[in-house]
Structures are given as structure tokens and as C-alpha cells.
Amino acid sequence: MGKNKLFLSVPLIAVLVLFILSLTLIPSVNPQPEDVPIAIVNEDIGVKVPNQGELYLGNKMIELLLSVEEENSVVDWIEVKSTEEVINGLDEKEYYGAFIIPEEFSQKQASLRTAEPTSPHVEIIINEGKNYPAATMVNQVLNDVVENVNDTVRSQLLEEFQAEGGDLTVKQVTSLVNPIEAKTTKVNQVGENSANGNAPVTFFQPLWMSVLASAAILCFVTNKQTVLSQKENARLALAKVLMGAIASIVIGFALPWVTDAVIGLTMPSYLDTALFLTITAFSFILMILAVLSIVGIRGVPLFVVLLFFGAPLLSLAPEMMPSFYANWIYPWLPMRFMVEGLRDLFYFGNSLSWEMVSVLVWIAFVSLVVIMLTALKGKNTKK
Known part of the structure; x- marks a missing residue:
């Protein structure tokens, strides 16, 4: 009976997905600058x-x-x-x-x-x-x-x-x-080989998909295990965090290298870029793991929607967005801190600093607390 209901709901799901994706296109269609x-x-x-x-x-x-x-x-x-x-x-x-x-x-x-x-x-x-x-x-x-x-x-x-x-x-x-x-x-010129000043946004999509895939796999694998004690649950959560850190290092150092080799984007400092992307990737992985630790693997579509909402907004100045997106969507996008940090590195001659990563570190810290509290709340069962 449940399968029949799911089968019959396909047209409704299709309309819902179409509506959501249409909302993501609104900001980039004939943007009107203001103030x-x-x-x-x-x-x-x-x-x-x-x-x-x-x-x-x-x-x-x-x-x-x-x-x-x-x-x-x-x-x-x-x-x-x-x-x-x-x-x-x-x-x-x-x-x-x-x-x-x-x-x-x-x-x-x-x-x-x-x-x-x-x-x-x-x-x-x-x-x-x-x-x-x-x-x-x-x-x-x-x-x-x-x-x-x-x-x-x-x-x-x-x-x-x-x-x-x-x-x-x-x-x-x-x-x-x-x-x-x-x-x-x-x-603060963008220079040549900068994707018309959108090099920071160019890094966003591959990084986001990489961290989302990594977090989803970690969640899927650990949810397959049945842990009986809080101590074992905590160890499993720490293992996820450790593997997330390793994945972040790989993503952070591989992404600028691949981007430079394939596209030839100009970046003033490979090391600063790689370290910043590593911190960003770890922050995003922990954030996704924190949400998935609460709602399970079914929370993955939420972050796919964030990808579609974030991509067009990140390339626009807030003053060129519709007021609803500028006031209620853009300020809450965690990926904007990634793009703003990369702009500082690429175009404003800044070196990696605490100011660039402070918000990302706080996102990672809060996410880590949520992950551990969720692990300690009781038994872990298959979801």
C-alpha cells in the first residue's frame, strides 16, 4: 500500500522539485541593483x-x-x-x-x-x-x-x-x-584567469559536492552498525569526525591543485588557499554530519537544495539580489563565508587569518558538539 502511495505521488514530487528549483533561478534573472x-x-x-x-x-x-x-x-x-x-x-x-x-x-x-x-x-x-x-x-x-x-x-x-x-x-x-x-x-583587480572575478564561486560547487558525498557515505556506513553502549557510540562519532578531517585535507589540497591544472585559475598562494579550503571542507562536513546525525540519511536532499540556492546567489552582490533573497536567504548561507574568504585571498592581497576562518571554525565547533551529544543520547540503530 505504501509503495502504491509513493508511486502515485510522483507527479506531486515532480511539481515540488520544479517549484524549488525555479525559486533558485529568480535572483539571477535580470538582477536589479539597488543602493x-x-x-x-x-x-x-x-x-x-x-x-x-x-x-x-x-x-x-x-x-x-x-x-x-x-x-x-x-x-x-x-x-x-x-x-x-x-x-x-x-x-x-x-x-x-x-x-x-x-x-x-x-x-x-x-x-x-x-x-x-x-x-x-x-x-x-x-x-x-x-x-x-x-x-x-x-x-x-x-x-x-x-x-x-x-x-x-x-x-x-x-x-x-x-x-x-x-x-x-x-x-x-x-x-x-x-x-x-x-x-x-x-x-583589488581580479586579473587574468579568474573566471571574470568568479574564481571563488568556481571552487564552491566541487567542494560542496565532495563534502556532501563524504558526509553521506560516513553517515550511511556508521548507520549500518548497531552500537549498544554510549561509549561505543561516542567512539563511532569520533571516528566519523576523524575520517571527515582526513577527507577535508584531501579535498582542501587536491581542489586547488586540480583547478590550477585543469582550468588554470590564478591563485596568489597555493598553501593559503589549500589550508583555507581544508578548514572550510571540515566545517561543512561536520555541519552536514550534525544534521544527518539527527534526521538520518534522508537529510541529504536538504544540502542538495542548498547547493542550488547557493550557486546563483554567491556570484551576485547582495545589492543586486531581490530583497527577500538578500535579507532572508543570503545571510544564512554558510558557503558565503567560503566565497568571502577566497575573495580576500585572491583579490585583496590578504594572507590566511583568523578573521577569515572564525565563522567557519564556530560552525565546526557547534556541529561537533551536536554530533557528540547525539551520539551520547542513547543507542544507535539503523535508520
Whole structure:
């Protein structure tokens, strides 16, 4: 009778699986960025203009940018005091980019009305390593901002020249093409052979499948045994943990080697990458074993679903996700700590540190406690 019910439930199961997998595709379909943090620095010292007093054209630029923010929620302009503070913020992954107005901005912009114009410039800094697709979008947004400002400045200059009459010099005509120049600098660059900045995500799927297979096999093998005492149960649990540690070492050191040999992904330090992946793999194996120790081997599909949910989200910046995924799904994905750690190693010039692995270590510790408590609660029987 039970088999007949299972047979008849196949269409319902198929629809359920289809629905779940469809939910995993939503974030990557036409992502809409919102409130992308971009730093803005105004170092303009102003200029004295006869009959007009002191002009601070950098302030007008700031007002224009903030007015654009009110109409468009794509960018969240964050005013910062100095370029040094911006650079620190970029290295700490606080901003996807920066817009810097230099000291001589007003002076050079005022010269555009003279016979010897000198085009002012603004500095655009793109933080590639934070998230390459988002950084590419930020680059386009900031260059569009400069182009829009150029249209406004160009129109104003033409009106003034027309009102004054007379011929324009070659330098004046040339300056009208791009009244304000944009100088773009990229920091924390992803470089070549980086899967377009998604090398950390590339490591995720093979590692996750490896740890899931390892944990499932360990759970399946140990559940075949009947242990009568808590002491033997504890020994069996410790054996699972030990084998999980060995499997993690193999996964951690083999994955970057295979990836480098087959794909040729660039990684600054093989040893740091291998050690970080080893800690990550051990943390994930213990986490999976902890859940399977409670619900049994039937808990494996849960982690398969996590794979499908995690893969598309990990390649997106949170600001490019639908709000539900950004607020309720992404923060709870344990694999995001793996990707964030690899970004630090690959693109921000950091060495392996406690800060990178602290959350992963806590996941491993809590999981280990759950495994041991489950082992000590009573007899282990076949599931």
C-alpha cells in the first residue's frame, strides 16, 4: 500500500522539485541593483573669481550627484572625508567604487571660460575584487554620471560663449568635447584567469559536492552498525569526525591543485588557499554530519537544495539580489563565508587569518558538539 502511495505521488514530487528549483533561478534573472554603496570625496579647495567671489564648484557637483540619488535608487552615495579613508574603505570591502573631486577642480573648471582652458578631471576608482559584475556596473554608472555632467557644462559654456560673441580658440573648442575628464583606476583587480572575478564561486560547487558525498557515505556506513553502549557510540562519532578531517585535507589540497591544472585559475598562494579550503571542507562536513546525525540519511536532499540556492546567489552582490533573497536567504548561507574568504585571498592581497576562518571554525565547533551529544543520547540503530 505504501509503495502504491509513493508511486502515485510522483507527479506531486515532480511539481515540488520544479517549484524549488525555479525559486533558485529568480535572483539571477535580470538582477536589479539597488543602493550600491559608492564613496564620494570632495577635496576641491575652490577658486576666487573676479566679481563673483569664492566659487566651490565641487559642492555643486556633489549636489548634482545627490539629486540623482533621490531620483534613482541604484546608487547610495556615501560622503567620505579623504582619499586615504576611501582607499581603506575599498580594501575593507565597504564600497564598490569611489568618485573623487580633486583640489584643483574649481580652478580648472573656471579656466574653461578663458582663452587658455585646462580641463578639470574627476577620479573614478573601481573595486573589482569586491564583486566583479557589480564593479563593472558601477564603472558604467560613474562614467554615465560624468557624461551627464559634461552635457550640462557644455551647454552652459556654449550659451556663455554665444552671449559674449567672438570666435573661439582651438583650445576652447577642444575643451568643449569633454569639459570634465574622468580618470579611472581599478583596485583589488581580479586579473587574468579568474573566471571574470568568479574564481571563488568556481571552487564552491566541487567542494560542496565532495563534502556532501563524504558526509553521506560516513553517515550511511556508521548507520549500518548497531552500537549498544554510549561509549561505543561516542567512539563511532569520533571516528566519523576523524575520517571527515582526513577527507577535508584531501579535498582542501587536491581542489586547488586540480583547478590550477585543469582550468588554470590564478591563485596568489597555493598553501593559503589549500589550508583555507581544508578548514572550510571540515566545517561543512561536520555541519552536514550534525544534521544527518539527527534526521538520518534522508537529510541529504536538504544540502542538495542548498547547493542550488547557493550557486546563483554567491556570484551576485547582495545589492543586486531581490530583497527577500538578500535579507532572508543570503545571510544564512554558510558557503558565503567560503566565497568571502577566497575573495580576500585572491583579490585583496590578504594572507590566511583568523578573521577569515572564525565563522567557519564556530560552525565546526557547534556541529561537533551536536554530533557528540547525539551520539551520547542513547543507542544507535539503523535508520
